[in-house]
Amino acid sequence: MSEKFSSLTVLMVSDLARSQSFYRDVMGFQVTDWWAERGGLQGVALKLFQAAESADVRPNARPAGGGYAVDVQVYTETWAQLDALYVEFRSKGAVISVEPVVYAEGGPWKEFVVEDPDGYHLAFGGTDGVPGGA
Template sequence: MTEKFSSLTVLMVSDLARSQTFYREVLGFNVNDWWTERGGLHGVALKLFQAADPADVKPNKSPAGGGYAVDVQVYTNTWAQLDALYEEFTSKGAVISVEPVIYADGGPWKEFVIEDPDGYHFAFGGTDGK
């Protein structure tokens, strides 16, 4: 018997309606009362929970040795897809925490990072699989 599993990332948010609007209008996710997802991004799905207290919202902190924090990593198949996402998100007013950068190690690997209204960081990246 083959079992099929799936997962989603749970984020505590300070204002559920604001977060739902952001994920729908800025990032182009399909949003309903239970979760938010965007097809074509390797099954990226999120569960947004209203925090009882804003202090319960805790994005990852930047590493002590430098660099930047990432709460969700999203993989793309090609750099063309990555560049299209960057253009889409910036045209809709997304806050870019890290502009597109290419790292020689890992492929090479290219990514950029956006920040949501609660300070969660989403790294979009991949190797150029064209």
């Protein structure tokens, strides 16, 4: 028996309308009352919930040893796709909290990170191994 499963990430947000606008207008997601999805990104889907109190909004903390926090990891199939997303997001005013970087280990792996209005960090990355970048 072959079963298919899917998942999504739930984000508690301080201002639902602001978050819906950000994910629609800056990140290019299709946003409804229930979901925020972007096709072509290996099934990326978010559920945005209005937090009752600001303390309910809890992005992951930065690791004690340094580096940066990630709340949602998005995989791209090619570095060309990754670079195009970077240009698109930057042109729409996204806060890029980590500029594109290539890590030799793991592929090599290339990644950048966007910060949403509540401080959640979405990392976009992939391993097609083509040198270069944005």
